[in-house]
Amino acid sequence: MKKVFRFGVIGCGLMGREFASAAARWLHLADTRARPEIVAVCDTNAALLDWFKDNVQSVRQFTSDYKELLANPDVDAVYCAVPHVLHKQFYVDILKAGKHLLGEKPFGMDAAQNREIMAVLAENPKLLVRCSSEMPFFPGAQKVIALAESGEMGDILEVEAGFLHSSDIDRQKPINWKRMADINGDYGCMGDLGMHVLHVPLRLGWRPQTLHAQLVKKITERPDGKGGMVPCTTWDNATISTRVSKGGQDFPMVLKTWRIAPGEANTWYIRILGMKKSAFFTTKAPRQWQWMDYTGGVQAWSTEDLGYGSLFPAITGKIFEFGFADAIQQMWAAFVDELAGGNANGFTCATPEEAQAHHAVLTAALKSGRENMVVPVDYEGATVR
Structure with missing residues (x-):
């Protein structure tokens, strides 16, 4: 049986829903070591949370507070797609919570914010961290x-x-x-x-x-x-x-x-x-x-x-x-x-x-x-x- 990694999604807009679609179609891939399962979602827009309620049956946590999602022990990894100004705060908190991270670019609003993210990453070398870029x-x-x-x-x-x-x-x-x-x-x-x-x-x-x-x-x-x-x-x-x-x-x-x-x-x-x-x-x-x-x-x-x-x-x-x-x-x-x-x-x-x-x-x-x-x-x- 394939290993399952349980994901939380912070930011349920365009790209958050693209991830949900990709995860739902995982059977499309012919041979993979593991698969993702979205178990928690966070957004301040209730309509976006409703979309996940209607379309992603595996989700068990719906919240407008990302820290509640990070406190969820069932979440192994996080996809974070939020406005650039929030990258430093959210990415740092995700890493400190011990969650693997796929974060949206630019990975910090500027170089100074990126340095702060990288400093916390250096303190958590066992976490897998990557930046989104699909093309x-x-x-x-x-x-x-x-x-x-x-x-x-x-x-x-x-x-x-x-x-x-x-x-x-x-x-x-x-x-x-x-x-x-x-x-x-x-x-x-x-x-x-x-x-x-x-x-x-x-x-x-x-x-x-x-x-x-x-x-x-x-x-x-x-x-x-x-x-x-x-x-x-x-x-x-x-x-x-x-x-x-x-x-x-x-x-x-x-x-x-x-x-x-x-x-x-x-x-x-x-x-x-x-x-x-x-x-x-x-x-x-x-x-x-x-x-x-x-x-x-x-x-x-x-x-x-x-x-x-x-x-x-x-x-x-x-x-x-x-x-x-x-x-x-x-x-x-x-x-x-x-x-x-x-x-x-x-x-x-x-x-x-x-x-x-x-x-x-x-x-x-x-x-x-x-x-x-x-x-x-x-x-x-x-x-x-």
């Missing part, structure tokens, strides 16, 4: 990662990674907390999208040494949903041009976190250009990846339809398509596999150390964008002192 679990992304790890690409010419949204182009879109700096943090769009963009580069060991960021703010106010207008205080777009030195190579890497990218509903991509081989994947073409081999002569990109070739095998036939809900479930399969003593089939969720490094990059980008200057990335300053 690299697309089969096409895994193909790009594998090629980069193979060492066959030759000298790297450039890397570009990005996450592009478009709905903020609508000036009449009502405000929410991700557009409020006091709740989202000063990073703005970088705080919400940056870990998605940096997960793969950091996993490959590509840490920017210096960078120059161009931060764009086009929307200064939004409807408050009550007939009035309120300030919109976060950055809309960020384009971060960086320099990476790794393994004797030196190359540019461009990172984009855009909330106003016309026509891009929800596009994540990674492009790596090398002297021998190049590779590209985008969620705009989720069943494909592209690559180019160059040994002289014709330079031509190839495109392969991948179908359903997931990191964790599933019952879906290979000819069918992989989508966002599958990526979410694959991320959760990786986390639960590690809980059960596995290696996440070779690709773990984003680690706390990667989240910490991404804070160093975003902190430098914020300074660069504000002061219009090239800034070194201070990874030592981002670590626990």
